[in-house]
Amino acid sequence: MSRRLPRAMTRLLIMGALLAATLPVAAQSLLIRGATVHTAGPQGSLQNTDVLVRNGRVAAVGAGLAAGDAQVVEANGRPLTPTLFGGVTGIGIEEVSGERGTRDDRLSLGEASDMAVRPEFDVTLAFNPDSIVIPVARVEGIGFTLISAGSASSIIGGQGAVMRLDGSVDPAGPKVLYLSLGAGGAEQSGSSRAAQWMLLDQLIDEARGRLPADSHVAALTPAGKRALAPYLDGRGTIVVGVNRAADIRQLLRWSKRHGLRIAIRGGAEGWRVASELAAANVPVFVDPLVNLPSDFDQIGATMENAARLQAAGVRVGFAQASDASHNARKLRQLAGNAVAHGLPWDAGLAGLTRVPAETFGVGESIGTIAVGRTADLVLWSGDPLDVTSTADQVWFDGRAIEMRSRQTELRDRYLRPATPASEGGLPRAYLKR
Known part of the structure; x- marks a missing residue:
């Protein structure tokens, strides 16, 4: 009993x-x-x-x-x-790129002309460690990614950080701030790249308390000023999307003048100012397959960009130009293309591992x-x-x-022998006739 x-x-x-x-x-x-x-x-x-x-x-x-x-x-x-590094992506904050309700990577407040500047926008708060996109990337060897932030109303996109794809909820490293320049930020800056530098200088003056309290150009909230503080003190990294050589040259001057720490994403014409980038110790994250003048910011694009930058002493990493979230696994293929066009093999691997880890503040651990x-x-x-x-x-x-993702499960399902469902095979709709 x-x-x-x-x-x-x-x-x-x-x-x-x-x-x-x-x-x-x-x-x-x-x-x-x-x-x-x-x-x-x-x-x-x-x-x-x-x-x-x-x-x-x-x-x-x-x-x-x-x-x-x-x-x-x-x-x-x-x-x-x-x-490996998965690039600058929306992994964990984007399920289906064409379905707005599944994306948390972009802020939209009013019209672009309103210049709603919100550097305090932090996409890491929306990170979902259970995203079905994550297993697809990690079974291909991807272990960490830098999640990106953007804005429809400002050249300052907001903040992101490195996320490990091990199921962690919190960022693995410090926050980074996103900035879009050149043609990529023209719609948010009065349709002129010249206006971008004017607006940025005004924002820095405002954040550092140099504007009168009643100034009509004030654009930052108190939270925005606090969010910008570590970047203006040189303690945080600003990831700048820029391609044209002339814009990169102005960026280097601007960042030196204000004492800012930057990294470049894109840099299609970076090879033209490689010595200046090396002297400023600015890493560049390139897409080695960008080799055509698809717009006026990358007329000088070449598949030898990574090799020429590295030869000049620039730290080179990799980031896809488009559809990065669902194709992170292809980043090592891009690195292989850079190696095929002159980049040393060790530098190709470093661009997928050590360079992004050190650049974004997690190099002491991964x-x-x-x-x-x-x-x-x-x-x-x-x-x-x-x-x-x-x-x-x-x-x-x-x-x-477990080396399994939704894609491998679908593969295994549809490669099974087409036997009746009653015998443990595929449903009737999938039987071969």
Whole structure:
């Protein structure tokens, strides 16, 4: 005959079970043995090397490491890299690009002529770690992305940050501010790129308290002034969308005059001012497939842009020019194209790992394989910059993820033998006749 537990003890057991369910699972030790380890750091690429992971971090890198109680994965010479950067995207804040109700990346307040400047607009607050777009990216080796913000009424788009694609809700690093210049910001600046510099200088004067309290050009809210403060103090990075060489040159002068820290997204004509970019230590995130004069801001576009920038000493990263959220997995293909047009292979990998991690404030934890770094790793079937290679396994904090997404599930469903549903096959509508 069973005895019922006292009510107080029952409550205690339930509370204990609930608490255990909320605690993180203890990280499993892992040894990846015999890999070609592309560290993306000072050690470069290491042949037939082991990587030992304990407590979610890289504990050792070397040959012949003892496994101890660690789970062993035999790499058999396959490439091992840090997880890759997905570019500047709307991953986690955009489900379907053509359906406005599923997008949280853009602010729209009134007409463009109203110049509703809202640097306090922060898209990280809308990030959804359960987005169906995330597994599609991470099974392809993408481990982190910089989510973007835009505005229909201002050349200042708002703020974003690096998000790891491991299920985390909060940003992995500091916020960045978005700014759009040249033709990309013309509609928000009186249809003149000359007006952009005037407006930016006025905003800086306002944020720094140089405008009279009753000034008719005041555009910032108190929250907006607070949001701009770290960027105007040089503590935050401003990501500037710009392509034309003349605009880049003016941007470098403007940022130096005000003591601002910037990174460029686009830079189609960056190679024309490569020495100036290198001297200013400004990283450039390019799309290597932008090689045609599709508008007057990129008449000098070339597939050798990345190679020429890197040769001049510029830190080069990668970001797609369009449809980035749903095609983040193609960014390594773009890096491969840059390598095919003169960029050194190591620089191509760095542009997908170390360069974005360091630029956007997460380089102390991810972006390289080194002792003490977070064990966000990818084991590849072949060269990660070759489009024919695939990610065999991805780890976050040393934990293997399930290599499955909605796309793989659909693939597996429709590749199944066309047998009747009663026999466990496809529904009738999908049977071949």
